[in-house]
Amino acid sequence: MSTPDLNLLVTLDALLSEGSVAGAARRLRLSPSAMSRALARLRQATGDPLLVRAGRGLVPTPRAQELREQVGQLLQDVQAALRPVQAPDLRRINRTFTLRTRQGFVENFAVELLAHIGGQAPGIRLRFVDKADRDSTALREGSVDLETAVVGEDTRPELRTQALFTDRLMGVVRAGHPLSRGEVNVTDYAAGQHIGVSMRGLEHGLIDKALGSMDLTRQIITTVPGFSTALGLARSSDLIASVPERYTARLRIGMHSFVLPVAVPEFTIAMLWHPRMDADPVHRWLRGCLREVCA
Structure with a gap:
């Protein structure tokens, strides 16, 4: 079965509205012979004469009368589909978005993000899922709508990325810790007992590489999978x-x-x-909210 020429819908709508070949030709800026x-092609496609002569004019067949309203609605739907999307009424939107991110990101930014969204779109809900690895398959499959990550060489090229903020590592200890009493030098820092943070259980990272270039090493007492866990341990111990x-x-x-x-x-x-x-x-609006909160 051959694929129908969808352009004929426009021609059919004009013919049924005008009730004449000449009128439809003028409407579509075609010659009468082209119309x-x-x-003729429409008659062949539908298997119906559609318009038949009655005196000096043409009258629609019963099949044409059935098609008139249907064709008009089809064209309206097509035109709506091909128009640029209008700005949505956020207060009427009811959707749930899934964000895949680390626990620390949720603890630090979620409160402000939820308040930002709730003030403009109360029907939008956020579902946070833990980012246990760097695999972005869920984004491609559609089970996750948005993800946060450190931009690196392993970021898949088919994904869209936009920077939220630049960050740096800081040392943190409990209030009253010996390292909280003045400027921390590299020797005292390396001599302390440390908490390693690694999702993959690795014991050495950028800090250890930097210390190694100075012929220094640090003692990692324990390794945890997240920053919030590391801070919880440091808050109630002498670990760094x-x-x-x-x-x-x-x-x-409350920490130093x-x-x-x-x-x-x-x-x-x-x-x-x-x-x-x-x-x-x-x-797109949700991405803008996240940028504002992180700015």
């Missing part, structure tokens, strides 16, 4: 946590933070999404 040929500054701002309240005495590169936290969500107006 007559289009009518090294965590991102902005990422953990709320979590470090200091600039690391070793040079460790800054890094960028970004949001990631699949290209199919690029033009979705509500998703």
